[in-house]
């Protein structure tokens with residue numbers, strides 16, 4: 001189970017785990033988008049605590065969700081990223097699209 | 102440059118093999134005793150190169166990806182990822198950060214930027230219609246203090 005989704009009134013929390021690459025991103029995307037479509041949340045929290053690896057496919061995943069939330073001004077909070085993942089996110093300038101904690 | 106050790110692998114362009122390539126390079130580079138940081142960066146670079154073969158070079162067609170891993174003098178890890186797919190018409194443009202030919206698939210256009218920032222040297226050779234090879238080297242310093 002690579003993602004567990006929790007929802008609270010205006011927030012979708014996606015707890016990701018395992019390795020995020022091109023192979024796994026598709027499934028993650030489907031699960032997260034289902035919750036976003038249903039709730040149109042003001043905030044999407046992506047919790048990377050259980051993520052052990054991420055490449056640029058993970059960047060595409062975050063950017064894609066950013067675009068999805070944009071029509072209603074929703075925002076993204078990224079939590080619990082390790083060193084490696086933070087480095088890839090900075091390289092991509094994700095700190096301009098989301099709050100990285 | 103002396104080749105002190107070499108392993109060659111070939112596998113079909115299936116996306117589950119992205120993880121396999123990362124595992125292989127982790128196992129192979131262990132003999133250079135890299136730090137957690139170093140191995141994380143090398144794995145990411147390899148993942149980018151292999152993913153590009155699957156996503157771009159073969160585009161849903163079948164074909165093989167060749168992965169060559171070498172240990173060179175002075176603790177240098179050498180990696181070559183090669184496909185016989187569509188090739189890259191303009192390498193300079195392809196390597197520009199944020200350039201992607203597949204934005205509709207949520208590609209960020211950052212694969213080459215990741216490879217260049219995580220490896221010491223990245224060389225791309227490509228010919229339209231016959232394929233692409235990406236060669237990368239990284240000197241392993243095993244600076245355990247930076248993990």
Ligand SMILES: Nc1ncnc2c1ncn2[C@@H]1O[C@H](COP(=O)(O)OP(=O)(O)OP(=O)(O)O)[C@@H](O)[C@H]1O
Pocket residue numbers: 056057060149153154156157158159184186187188189195196200201202203207208209210211212213214233
């Ligand atoms: N092996 C390859 N064969 C053919 N074209 C390639 C290959 N590798 C890269 N390209 C081309 O170069 C472009 C840039 O590659 P890069 O990895 O930087 O970004 P991307 O794959 O599009 O997005 P991301 O890696 O962020 O998911 C690709 O969009 C593609 O057009």
Ligand SMILES: [Mg+2]
Pocket residue numbers: 056149152153211212213
């Ligand atoms: Mg790529």
